[in-house]
Amino acid sequence: MVTNNIDDMPAIRELKDFDRSSGPRFERLIFNNRLLVIIACVLATLVLGFHATKLRLNAAFEKTIPHNQPYIKNFLDNRNELKGLGNSLRIVVENKNGDIFDPAYLQALKHINDELFLTPGVDRANVKSLWMPVVRWNEVTEEGFTGGPVMPDNYDGSPTHTEQLRQNIARAQIYGSLVGTDYKSSMIFVPLMDKDARTGAAIDYRELSTRLEDIRARYAKAEGAEVDIRIVGFAKVVGDLLDGLQQMMIYFGVAAVIAAGIIFSWTRCTRSTTLVLACSLVAVLWQLGLVAALGYELDPYSILVPFLVFAIGVSHGAQKMNGIMQDVGRGTHKLVAARYTFRRLFLAGLTALAADAVGFAVLMMIDIPVIQDLAITASIGVALLVLTNLVLLPVLLSYTGVSHKAAARALRAEQQEEGGAWKWLERFTERRWAIGAIAVSLVIGVAGFVVSLNLKIGDLDPGASELRPTSRYNLDNAYITSKYSLSSDQFAVIVKTRPEGCLEYATLMETDRLGWMLQQIPGVQxxxxxxxxxxxxTAGTFEGSSKWLAISPNQDVLNYAARTASTSNPEMFNNECSVMPMIAYLADHKAETLDRVVKAAEQFAKEHSTPERQFLLAAGSAGIEAATNIVVRQANVTMLLYVYAAVIALCFITFRSWRAVIVAVVPLVLTSILCEALMVALGMGVKVATLPVIALGVGIGVDYALYLLSIQLQQQRAGATLAEAYRHALRFTGKVVALVGVTLAAGVLTWAWSPIKFQADMGILLTFMFIWNMVGALVLIPALSHFLLGRVATATGESQGKQAVDLGRRVAAGAVPATAEAST
Known part of the structure; x- marks a missing residue:
């Protein structure tokens, strides 16, 4: 943020000596009506605080997928025809003291099945388990085909019925799919609808997760059979994330305490520190109230935005407080000091917050609703900081002032630091040190770029990467993967034909070829x-002869076989037989696996699709994730291009110098490269959760350049040498730049201990970017300035230097805002 030379501001001790009509019009409007401003803010706090109490935490399956991606369009267009290939739960019930044929276990399984069947939001027609009649067996006998439900009619737990159940499981060939390979567990497959059929409301995943955990806890302690219930699926992931958000409130409190400690250790002033924190919290409260009033919900991805807004607010508030404290230390009246600070910093602070907003707003380009909601939520928060931290805070400080002891201490510290601890940073304005700093940065940047080339798109770990590897969900997933031959990672190719077209010989043969081709790909089970x-x-129809284990060209044979198959597996094709899925079960959903499957399926679809039949990608959990990865890969490049273009434009408007823009942007580019290298080193992939981080780091990180360069350029244009100008920038804002970096980093570092892994990853990455942006600004700005901005004063000429000095005096008198001086 910009500040002009404080020494040029006259120290007015008495209000009667201050001209209330001085200063820009907006400043007069605010400070000549201070009481009205405070009353308006109090009313806004009451109204928005009431709305904030209505804010809900939830997530929706459809918000996590890119609706305009071609694969997702194919899935949504045929969603009603693809049963069980969207949002679903897989619930495994394990007998801890025996096998699945224990009558007590089967009775417990029945009760669990019934409770899940009646759960709101469940697609009951497609629930599958040993107790559901849709799970059937078929057998070839001398009389022809016979079959029935796997669970015998009137099952009573007798040895006869138990043996019959054992035979039916073998006949149905559900070993490894609905029954564990060790016969110690069985699975209940629970597909979910988007909305509750009774109320029409979206599924409340937090309530659903609570209900599942209640079932898990009750039956783990039930008498008669000791069972362990393991649950996987999108809904359970979201439920666990929402449960983890409650713990995040603790980290928010810790972040607030850390920020308060940092600010207080800097100022030693209780009242001003309290006001800085209070105004930042007010911004968060207003944000939550507006989000609720506009009909939005907080989800696991956007829940961190209020914490980030709080950290940004504290950093900007510290700058305002620092300016007022310096003026009060020189003997200026608290109201005059507040107006001076407002005059110096409002427009530059507005520019800095605009850069922050750009980092958020550019996320709207990403075709994933959950990220777009994050962008809207964050933009609202940043916009509100303009009112709370750029307007309300100086107004409140004009009433309370700051501690005179603290102000005097700050003034003494400033005078003593003329050649103190910050002196070594001035050396980077010298050629030898500047060359060294740029050379080291270049080496680090090249090394980081080489490492960043290994950055992957998507998940790099099995299970739910949003959660810790030791979380209950990932332990459940590991158990299910080890005990069941068919994983929950399904990649489905949609085969679409005219009505009854899926029964045609050519369609069946082409689909069979696709299945065989995918089976050859590593990672496909x-x-x-x-x-x-x-x-x-067909083989069963002809007495089980292996000679007939083929797809017959006879249409009557195909019709009979398909109709028989649909009896036990209705999800094989839709009612019109115009849509059928070809499902590949994958060993995992890692980025490399999905890339291989997508490449092969795309190539097959391109070569074999005809007007009569089309092979459309993709459905299933893995298919949806593959489509999301494609969008993330494209957005990762375009997002950075747009955010840097916007930041460059803002810097050019502020500095009016392409050389200054380069000086400001180069440290940001270096940090972005190193951030991607850090992601590789920590085993992070670029995905929905981590995609916004780099954009946010760039938007917020440019603040440091605005702090330092604006003052440096102003002093150079007034006739100072580069060393003198940078020394002046360090004295008045260099320490605050460091304070801002530490405050922002401390505010998000606490996320690293979150039980939610992707939030911890975001905390680590943002902390790294905030610290490196700060270090880069303090070291690279003077180094780059030596080569690009070393002749600003001589280039403008002596007459312009005199004009700049005169303009500085007019700023001190309140005739023009400080930013006008910075851009002259």
Missing amino acids: TTVSLPDAVRKI
């Missing part, structure tokens, strides 16, 4: 589709 069932039923 197996494939399941209608041709597999048709082949087996």
Whole structure:
């Protein structure tokens, strides 16, 4: 933020000596009506605080997927025809003291199945388990096909019925899919709808997760059978994330205490420190109230935005407090000091917050609703900081002032630091030190760029990467993966034909070829589709002869086989037989696995799609994630281009010098490169959770350049040498730049201990970017200025230097704002 030479501001001790009509019009409007400003803010706090109490925490499956991505469009267009390939839960019930044929276990399984079946939001027609009649067996006998539900009618737990159940499981071939490979557990497959059929409201994932945990806890302690319930699926991930948000409030409190400690250790003034924190908290309260009033919800991805807004607010508030404290230390009246600070910093602070907002607003370009909601929520928060920290805070400080002891201490510290601890930073304005700093930065940047080339898109770990590896969810996922041959990572290719077209020989053969081709790809466990069932039923029709284990060209045979298959597996195709999925079960959903499957499926679809039949990507959990990765990969590049373009434009408007823009932006570029290298070193991939981090780091990090360069350029244009100008910038804002960097870093570092892994990752990355942006600004700005801005004063000429000095005096008198001087 910009500040002109404080020594040029006359120290007015009595209000009667101050001209209330001086200063820009907006300043007069604010400070000549201070009481009205405070009353308006109090009313806004009451109204928005009431709305904040209505804010809900939730998440929606559809908000996490890119709706305009071609694969997702294919999925949404055919969603009603693809049963069980969207949002679903897989719930495994394990018998801890026996196998699944224990009558007590089966009774417990029945009760669990019934409770899940009646849970709001469940697609009941497609629930599958040993107790559901849709899970059937088929067998070829001398009389032909026979079959029935896997669970025997009137099952009573007798040895006869138990043996019959064992035979039916073998006949149905659900070993490894609905029954564990060790026969100690079985699975309940629970597909979910987007909305509750009774109320029409979106599913409350927090309530659903609570209900699942209640079922888990009750049956773990039930008498008769000791069972352990393991749950995986998007809804459970979101539920665990929402539960973890409650713990995040503790970290918010810790961050506030750390920020208060840093600010107080700097100022030693209780009243001003309290006001800085209070105004930042008011901004957060207003933000939450507006978000609720506009009908938005907080989700696991946007919950961190209020914490970030608080940290930004504290950093800007510290700058205002520092300016007022310096003026009061020189004997200026507290109201005059507040007006001086407002006069110096409002327009530059507005520019800095605009740069912050750019880092958020550019996220609107990403075609993922959850990130767009984050962008809107964050932009609202940054806009409100203009009112709370640039307007309300100086007004409040004009009433309370700051501690005179603290102000005197700050003045003495400033006078003693003329050649003190910050003296060594001035050396970077010298050629030898500047060359060294740039050379080291270049080496670090090249090394970071080489490492960043290994940055992956998507998840790099099995299970839910949003949660810790030791979380209950990931432990459940590891168990299910080890005990079941079919994973929950399904990649489905949609085969679309005219009505009854999926029964045609050519369509079945092409689909079968696709399945065989995908089975050859590393990471694909197996494939399941209608041709597999048709082949087996055809062989069964001819007394089980292996000669008939093929897809017959006879249409009557195909019709019979397909209709028989649909009896036990209705999800094989839709009612019109115009849409059927070819499902590939993947070993994991890592980025490399998805890339291989997508590349192969795309190539096949391109070569084999015809007007009669189309192969459309993609459905299933892995298919949706693959589409999301594609959007993230594209957005990762375009997002950075736009955010840097916007920051460059703002810097050029502020500095009116392309050389100054380069000096300001180069440290940001270096930090972005190193951030990507850090992601590689820590095993992080670029995904929905981490994508916004770099954009936020750039938008917020440019503040440091605005703090330092504006003052440095102003002094150079007034005739000072580069060393003198940079020394002046360090004296008046260099310490505050360091304070801002430490405050921002401390505010987000606490996230590293979050139980939610992606929030911890965001905390680590943002902390790194804030610190490196600060260090880069303090070291690289003087070094780059030596080569690019060393002749600002001589280039403008002596006459312009005199004009700048005269302009500084007019600023002190209140005739023009400080930013006008900075851009002259």
